[in-house]
Amino acid sequence: MTTPFSQPAKKALGQHFLHERGIIDKMLLAIDPKPGDRFVEIGPGQGALTFPLLARHGALTAIEYDRDLLVPLTEAAKAHGELTLVHSDVMDVDFTALAAGTPFRLVGNLPYNLSSPILFHALDHAAVIRDMHFMLQKEVVDRMAAAPGSKVYGRLSVMLQAYCVVTSLFKVPPGAFRPPPKVDSAVVRLVPRPPEQVGIVDPRHFADVVRAAFGQRRKTLRNALSNICDAERISAAGIDPQSRAEQLAVSEFVRLANETAGS
Template structure:
């Protein structure tokens, strides 16, 4: 039975499962890790393409289920909490960048993705099923309702591509929200290299924490109006009207100041 405390919703619709596997496009030589395999809806078909699949699962009952599954011989099961796991371990074992996928529990999805950004240097790509609202926030563009702090931070690290909308009846138990399957491809190069990501987090927190204020007020702690203008940022605009690249420039300026 699904564990409500762990936010489990198992995929059950074969049509959606097949589409997801096609989007992931697993290859024999890939170093692939699944987060939260559950009852193996994605695990089983992905295994048919691989000799070995790493899976991280915290639920003891599901770990036992996986150990006794017909495809268990292909699994490297890690009974770990993905929020604290060192993903460098798998990279070091295989000496190959990791491809990560999973149907993520809604209650930890944002925290987990932000944590995974710490390992982008060894990740080839990520494919996740998320609550649609979260997926929209990750991929949002300036001027849209969903655009915010999470959008800026996520798009610094990755190119984010929504792939497939998934409706509640594709899961058991049925969630109360729609879902979205997305692809995240870590950026190999950055328009602005921000050595201390905490500076970008600090700026976006100040700007989007006071969304109704114009930037000359919300960012007054960090920038003089003349500085904003010099950096190409209109101080009369609000947080949601500033491009991702402009936030990068602001962070870079503070770091180099």
């Protein structure tokens, strides 16, 4: 696929522009835009996903940090649909304010060096996000979707799966990008769970528990959580204090955090 304009990738911004049409078509099939949907894209780049999505859907808001891409994107988008560009670092964008009462669907090819902060930023605004489809480093997607007991199951797995249904969709080879990255990528879907299904009493405490539990993976929960709660409170949640973090299911972390909230 040739893009409507050519702009060199900036290494300092971690830019790798998607160009392979087959991958873009697979992403569109996974996203499955419907009339009435509202879309926000993070990092449209050269418009590889933006313009086909515009052509299918008609309207899109995109957040782009690179000032040099704003005018080319605006001009090229005119042939496809109505593109609203927000020039900003995505971490500075208040998604709740952007939604203005209308939940939206979030898509994007996320820069590898900022993927985790962006994911946690989106989690903070999950109430206004219907679903998310992201292209990420495959290693990160593997961590996001990992099950208990896996070597890559950790803080990211628990935090995301507590609030979202996480589904790894398909792998993307380096050659699908210009310039090609040195690692494989993957596309992942996250669907925020309704609050009553999440069941977390104190989100901040939950985050603290998960962070401490995985802070030193070889420690037992009794030792890893010693600054948060004692072994009795861990046992009261129905969890063995001698367990290690990677052995606990997400639901057990929720139960543990709820039991120890306020302790």
